[in-house]
Amino acid sequence: MKKSATVAPNIETLPPRRPTRAQAEEAVRTLLAWAGDDPARPGLALTPQRVAEAYGEYFSGYRADPIAELSSTFEDATGYDDMVVLKDIQFESHCEHHIAPFRGIAHVAYIPDGRIVGLSKLARVVEIYARRLQTQEALTGEIAQALMDGLGARGAGVMMVAEHDCMSMRGVRRRGAKTVTARFMGCLQTDEAWRNRFLALVQTADSGA
Numbered sequence: 001m002k003k004s005a006t007v008a009p010n011i012e013t014l015p016p017r018r019p020t021r022a023q024a025e026e027a028v029r030t031l032l033a034w035a036g037d038d039p040a041r042p043g044l045a046l047t048p049q050r051v052a053e054a055y056g057e058y059f060s061g062y063r064a065d066p067i068a069e070l071s072s073t074f075e076d077a078t079g080y081d082d083m084v085v086l087k088d089i090q091f092e093s094h095c096e097h098h099i100a101p102f103r104g105i106a107h108v109a110y111i112p113d114g115r116i117v118g119l120s121k122l123a124r125v126v127e128i129y130a131r132r133l134q135t136q137e138a139l140t141g142e143i144a145q146a147l148m149d150g151l152g153a154r155g156a157g158v159m160m161v162a163e164h165d166c167m168s169m170r171g172v173r174r175r176g177a178k179t180v181t182a183r184f185m186g187c188l189q190t191d192e193a194w195r196n197r198f199l200a201l202v203q204t205a206d207s208g209a
């Protein structure tokens with residue numbers, strides 16, 4: 001399979017000329033008319049404004065730096081060197097093909113090399129990448145790569161399970177279908193024992209806590 005040379009833009013590769021807010025709102029009016037409605041009718045008067053604001057939230061990840069989030073590591077006094085797993089991180093993202101939402105859970109793991117990071121930072125990294133236009137495959141890989149680069153981890157593993165609105169609301173219209181993606185790097189990629197451990201940990205039924 002041909003490997004794509006393009007990567008999702010990040011804070012360094014943002015387009016230099018961002019359109020103005022007025023241009024963005026005008027684009028929403030165009031889409032409303034394209035859908036078949038009248039952008040001038042009272043019910044839609046504030047919609048372009050609201051959509052522009054919502055885009056600011058949906059895509060806030062373009063203005064955040066995941067590697068910077070991971071920079072505040074600390075040395076663990078007990079010398080912890082085993083796998084750290086954060087399970088069931090809820091996320092919402094938008095597919096880059098239809099700007100349709102997809103949502104689900106992420107399981108994130110890394111094996112520290114002396115330094116560990118606050119658990120909330122792991123969830124934050126998932127959120128930053130999710131709040132960009134994505135494919136689930138790219139999203140999974142970007143999170144794993146950030147753990148390797150940002151933490152200098154010995155290994156990283158990411159598994160994501162999500163439902164895509166572009167599958168359920170258009171095209172084949174299959175509700176309930178789940179897409180599972182996984183990416184392993186470092187010793188999680190090379191060592192099957194680590195990988196099996198990760199899979200066992202994320203598949204453990206919730207303790208009910």
Ligand SMILES: [Zn+2]
Nearest residue numbers: 095097098166
């Ligand atoms: Zn899609």
